[in-house]
Amino acid sequence: xxxxxxxxxxxxxxxxxxxxxxxxxxxxxxxxxYIENSIDLNELLIRHPAATFFVRVAGDSxxxxxxxxxxxxxxxxxxxxxxxxxxxxxxxxxxxxxxxARQGNRTLLxxxxxxxxxIEITTGSEFEVWGVxxxxxxxxx
Numbered sequence: 001x002x003x004x005x006x007x008x009x010x011x012x013x014x015x016x017x018x019x020x021x022x023x024x025x026x027x028x029x030x031x032x033x034y035i036e037n038s039i040d041l042n043e044l045l046i047r048h049p050a051a052t053f054f055v056r057v058a059g060d061s062x063x064x065x066x067x068x069x070x071x072x073x074x075x076x077x078x079x080x081x082x083x084x085x086x087x088x089x090x091x092x093x094x095x096x097x098x099x100x101a102r103q104g105n106r107t108l109l110x111x112x113x114x115x116x117x118x119i120e121i122t123t124g125s126e127f128e129v130w131g132v133x134x135x136x137x138x139x140x141x
Contacts, residue, residue: 072136087100
């Protein structure tokens with residue numbers, strides 16, 4: 001899986017309308033014409049601005065986790081990766097996004113697509129966690 005990194009891009013300041021009605025994903029429901037409040041996407045999606053970066057995904061190894069090719073990940077470098085976290089890492093000079101796992105004495109990077117095999121982090125591996133994936137921005141259509 002290839003990643004395209006965007007570090008600390010300036011985000012346009014602005015508030016967007018937040019409607020008080022939730023949208024049904026099943027049968028249609030009439031929407032209210034009332035705005036509950038405004039929402040700041042920076043406040044909603046970015047906890048630590050100085051430690052946050054964006055990365056675009058290329059590849060299909062994480063589709064089972066809802067991460068598709070072309071999606072943008074919001075990654076926080078200040079969050080400590082724990083087993084089970086989806087992380088952006090550098091392994092032997094290559095960027096990757098995988099789920100961090102432990103099996104016995106082994107540390108693994110797990111894909112979320114059965115077409116791919118787990119990657120074991122061995123003693124000789126050059127491995128560094130760059131951050132924890134906090135959100136996935138998925139473009140529809």
